[in-house]
Amino acid sequence: MRVIAWLVEGTWPACVDAVRTHAPHASEVVLLHVNGPEVPGVAHGAFAGLLGRGHPERDPGDRLEELGGGSAAELLDAAAGRLGRPCLREERSGRAEREVVAAAEGAGLLVLARDGDRSRLGPHSLGPAARFAVDHAPCQVLLVWPEPAPGPGTPPPPPPHRRP
Numbered sequence: 001m002r003v004i005a006w007l008v009e010g011t012w013p014a015c016v017d018a019v020r021t022h023a024p025h026a027s028e029v030v031l032l033h034v035n036g037p038e039v040p041g042v043a044h045g046a047f048a049g050l051l052g053r054g055h056p057e058r059d060p061g062d063r064l065e066e067l068g069g070g071s072a073a074e075l076l077d078a079a080a081g082r083l084g085r086p087c088l089r090e091e092r093s094g095r096a097e098r099e100v101v102a103a104a105e106g107a108g109l110l111v112l113a114r115d116g117d118r119s120r121l122g123p124h125s126l127g128p129a130a131r132f133a134v135d136h137a138p139c140q141v142l143l144v145w146p147e148p149a150p151g152p153g154t155p156p157p158p159p160p161h162r163r164p
Contacts, residue, residue, distance in 0.1 A: 001108035003027045006034070006100050006133065007079050009071075011113035011146040016082045018111050018144045029087040031079050032103050033072045034096040097132035104137050111142045118147065120154035 003023040005015045019029055076089040092099040104110045112134070115127040126134065126143075134141055 001027045002030065002106060003109045003111065004030045004032055004100075004104050004107045004139075005079070006032050006103075006110065006112040007075060008033075008096075008113065008115065009075065011115060012075060012079055013082060014113050014144045014146040015111050016079050018142055020083060020085075022111075022142060023109065025085070027108075029083065029085070030090050030103070030107075031076050031083070031087050032090045032092065032100065033076055034099045035072055035091065035093045036096055097129040097136075100129075100133045101136045101138070104133075104139050107139045109140050109142060110137045111144065113144050113146045118145065118150070120150050121152070122155050 001024060003019055005012075005019050007015055016031075023029060072091050076091070080087055080089060090103065092103065100110070100112070110133065112130055114125045115130045117124040123131075130143075134143060
């Protein structure tokens with residue numbers, strides 16, 4: 001079975017621990033990190049619009065892309081060390097939710113962490129990218145809390161039109 005662990009800064013240790021606990025040892029494990037185009041894109045745009053006419057070699061977006069790649073490699077190295085078993089490391093660039101769904105094609109399990117409001121139970125504990133991945137994954141999904149889950153008294157009250 002192929003297991004994809006989507007690693008994001010701040011929540012990746014919980015995903016790696018879940019793979020160690022729940023994925024069969026014979027599984028092919030892929031540690032996945034996706035670099036989004038947002039920050040370098042903003043820098044490219046600002047440079048082109050305000051500063052960069054005639055000097056493309058000074059575009060700060062290029063440097064931000066390099067730094068993002070180095071950070072992803074460090075995160076994948078740390079995750080592989082924490083996993084403590086053979087694994088593949090995959091870096092992708094693009095819209096995170098789309099790249100995760102594409103990477104999960106042919107996999108048996110996708111492991112990801114909650115990335116929204118983690119102070120209470122409920123649908124808002126998933127951000128837009130994680131919600132998309134959960135809804136569109138072409139395989140089973142293991143959704144983990146990056147820290148202990150909040151207590152059962154944390155969901156919001158029912159809407160006024162549904163109260164008894």
